[in-house]
Amino acid sequence: MPKTFTEILNGFKAQLDGFIQKDTPTEQIAKIGEIKGQCDELEAAHKQTLDDYADLKDRYIEAVKNYGTDKAPAGVTDDKKEVSLEEIGAKIISQRGNKK
Numbered sequence: 001m002p003k004t005f006t007e008i009l010n011g012f013k014a015q016l017d018g019f020i021q022k023d024t025p026t027e028q029i030a031k032i033g034e035i036k037g038q039c040d041e042l043e044a045a046h047k048q049t050l051d052d053y054a055d056l057k058d059r060y061i062e063a064v065k066n067y068g069t070d071k072a073p074a075g076v077t078d079d080k081k082e083v084s085l086e087e088i089g090a091k092i093i094s095q096r097g098n099k100k
Contacts, residue, residue: 005046013039 003011016032016039 006043009039009043009046
């Protein structure tokens, strides 16, 4: 099963933590802290994108469910009369020369 975005990001941050040792210079620790802060910002932006997507998806579903009519499209009838093979053949033959 593929990892989620959060799992990958947490793994990345854990690797950054692995770079910090007793003898790591303070400058480097500060830079690693900045990178972890950017990771947190990325995670927040990703969560916002997911929230926006969920909201949009809900609005789309709501629109599909509630808009439109119960009427059949114009020109569509539900007359389901049976047509014989002879009638179909006659119609095809009569329309042969009437290509639009």
